[in-house]
Amino acid sequence: EAQVTQNPRYLITVTGKKLTVTCSQNMNHEYMSWYRQDPGLGLRQIYYSMNVEVTDKGDVPEGYKVSRKEKRNFPLILESPSPNQTSLYFCASAGGGYSNQPQHFGDGTRLSIL
Amino acid sequence: GENVEQHPSTLSVQEGDSAVIKCTYSDSASNYFPWYKQELGKGPQLIIDIRSNVGEKKDQRIAVTLNKTAKHFSLHITETQPEDSAVYFCAATYSSASKIIFGSGTRLSIRP
Numbered sequence: 001e002a003q004v005t006q007n008p009r010y011l012i013t014v015t016g017k018k019l020t021v022t023c024s025q026n027m028n029h030e031y032m033s034w035y036r037q038d039p040g041l042g043l044r045q046i047y048y049s050m051n052v053e054v055t056d057k058g059d060v061p062e063g064y065k066v067s068r069k070e071k072r073n074f075p076l077i078l079e080s081p082s083p084n085q086t087s088l089y090f091c092a093s094a095g096g097g098y099s100n101q102p103q104h105f106g107d108g109t110r111l112s113i114l
Numbered sequence: 115g116e117n118v119e120q121h122p123s124t125l126s127v128q129e130g131d132s133a134v135i136k137c138t139y140s141d142s143a144s145n146y147f148p149w150y151k152q153e154l155g156k157g158p159q160l161i162i163d164i165r166s167n168v169g170e171k172k173d174q175r176i177a178v179t180l181n182k183t184a185k186h187f188s189l190h191i192t193e194t195q196p197e198d199s200a201v202y203f204c205a206a207t208y209s210s211a212s213k214i215i216f217g218s219g220t221r222l223s224i225r226p
Contacts, residue, residue, distance in 0.1 A: 043158070105158050
């Protein structure tokens with residue numbers, strides 16, 4: 001089954017404790033992206049990757065890091081999480097290497113930073 | 115920066131009636147406009163999309179129209195059903211189709 005898998009689905013942690021949210025897709029997609037969803041703000045793009053070893057900032061990259069060492073994986077790293085990063089996070093992938101193709105989303109990761 | 119505005123933020127319609135959600139975008143170079151539906155506890159799912167060389171696209175009860183001159187596009191759902199209740203997001207690509215920006219969402223409720 002074609003899918004985007006995020007882990008963990010829920011996480012409560014404390015300010016400053018490094019964390020990683022993993023994202024994996026099994027569709028051989030070139031384009032992968034991370035979003036955060038906050039009430040009234042929709043989905044905002046954090047980082048995206050157009051292929052292996054190619055990553056770039058979206059609209060809200062501050063406080064986040066990503067890497068794309070393999071095509072299927074695109075982890076999101078919070079080196080020193082802060083309460084304003086409490087949010088619902090989605091990973092997505094798309095074929096073709098660009099954002100102008102249908103994106104497939106994971107089921108989300110709810111992060112709470114205390 | 116680039117922007118996509120979506121209206122209304124909430125919409126309640128009687129089952130069987132039509133629903134319309136509207137979006138405007140700022141980047142005249144945007145060329146891809148998808149619509150996503152998000153059900154509770156799930157990630158968004160694509161329901162329909164349109165490219166800049168097309169004015170209208172239909173898929174059963176769902177249609178999207180695009181007015182490039184005015185830089186706006188709309189989602190039309192006819193004969194609404196209870197399972198249409200969800201949050202809907204519009205989006206537009208920009209920066210040479212490397213980035214995508216989403217609207218703030220519309221919560222659609224279908225009254226029985």
